[in-house]
Amino acid sequence: MSSPADASVADSVRLAWPTEAPAIAELQRRSWAETFPAGTVRELLAVSLEDMARSWSDTISRPSDARLRVLVAVEQHRVVGYAITLPAGDPDADPGTDGEVDQLVIDPVARRRGHGSRLLNACVDTLRADGFGRGLWWVLAADDDLRTFVGAAGWAADGAFREIGTSEEGVRLKQVRLHTDLGDDPAA
Numbered sequence: 001m002s003s004p005a006d007a008s009v010a011d012s013v014r015l016a017w018p019t020e021a022p023a024i025a026e027l028q029r030r031s032w033a034e035t036f037p038a039g040t041v042r043e044l045l046a047v048s049l050e051d052m053a054r055s056w057s058d059t060i061s062r063p064s065d066a067r068l069r070v071l072v073a074v075e076q077h078r079v080v081g082y083a084i085t086l087p088a089g090d091p092d093a094d095p096g097t098d099g100e101v102d103q104l105v106i107d108p109v110a111r112r113r114g115h116g117s118r119l120l121n122a123c124v125d126t127l128r129a130d131g132f133g134r135g136l137w138w139v140l141a142a143d144d145d146l147r148t149f150v151g152a153a154g155w156a157a158d159g160a161f162r163e164i165g166t167s168e169e170g171v172r173l174k175q176v177r178l179h180t181d182l183g184d185d186p187a188a
Helices: 018-035 038-044 049-061 115-129 144-151
Strands: 012-015 069-075 078-087 098-106 134-140 156-165 172-181
Touching (some): 018 049, 018 078, 018 098, 098 115, 115 134, 115 144, 134 144
Parallel strands (some): 098 134
Antiparallel strands (some): 078 098, 134 172, 156 172
8 A cells, every 4th residue: 555655756757776777677577578589588588687687787877878878767666667778879870969769668567657658758858968869769570569659759660670689590580770850859
């Protein structure tokens, strides 16, 4: 049962804290089960939860680039989603002007409560604040729900595609790259 003080806590999105690394790692592991084929999930889960949490903590505390950000969606003090923004790394992208959303994950039990929209808006605002004019995002080609969701926010396929996988002999997953013009903040 929630206390009255908890009821006043607004759902929000903010920069992640290093102490939230274990919660992010747990959420990432749960998301793999619904995102990837079983064989791929087994390979990914070979990494321990502790190692994943340590990696997230390092990424949050000591990012490899000053413009790498880990954002979290929070509901009643609990991490229910996360996203990463950073300079784009594609060969045809300019890391000075092109930013990327690397991941955007919402806990299945917390979906349809506005967390995804808040997190997506925070990603765009963060990329814009970091001086990027164009946003890029690799998504699974088969993830129609995500593509529909971000398409409604102005993201569209730019014609680039690739295949990723955990090993040469393992499952290969097709991705398409989405893009959006970050332009100026319309609220400014």
